[in-house]
Amino acid sequence: MSDTILIIEDNEQNLYLMRFLLEKSGYAVADARNGEDGIRAAIDLEPSVILLDIQLPVMDGYAVARHLRKQPTLATTPIVAVTSYAMPGDREHAMAAGVTDYIEKPINPDLFVDQVRKHVEGDPRNAERTRSR
Ligand code: MN
Numbered sequence: 001m002s003d004t005i006l007i008i009e010d011n012e013q014n015l016y017l018m019r020f021l022l023e024k025s026g027y028a029v030a031d032a033r034n035g036e037d038g039i040r041a042a043i044d045l046e047p048s049v050i051l052l053d054i055q056l057p058v059m060d061g062y063a064v065a066r067h068l069r070k071q072p073t074l075a076t077t078p079i080v081a082v083t084s085y086a087m088p089g090d091r092e093h094a095m096a097a098g099v100t101d102y103i104e105k106p107i108n109p110d111l112f113v114d115q116v117r118k119h120v121e122g123d124p125r126n127a128e129r130t131r132s133r
Pocket residue numbers: 009010011053054055056
């Protein structure tokens with residue numbers, strides 16, 4: 001497993017913001033603009049967390065999540081859906097597709113890194129927080 005966070009997102013502005021916030025906090029970031037490239041990147045990189053937009057061209061985020069979960073090396077990788085979908089049942093739909101957690105758009109710059117960090121296994125900043133509780 002690499003320390004990289006993979007962002008699968010077709011919107012340049014959202015991608016820019018997420019990348020900026022994560023890199024500022026010391027994370028390495030890789031990105032893909034569509035599901036097919038995202039699946040390929042996930043297999044190649046084995047990222048520590050995958051951030052997944054749901055509204056993607058061609059293959060939506062649910063389909064991407066199902067594909068990712070079929071890969072033995074990605075079976076337990078945290079997949080965090082990042083989406084403005086707020087229809088009743090969407091959360092359940094995402095969870096059924098294998099998504100681990102859900103971050104709602106618009107991204108809140110004050111909360112975003114913590115929302116991601118809690119899924120990064122072995123992040124020393126998680127351990128510090130646990131100890132200080
Ligand atoms: Mn999108």
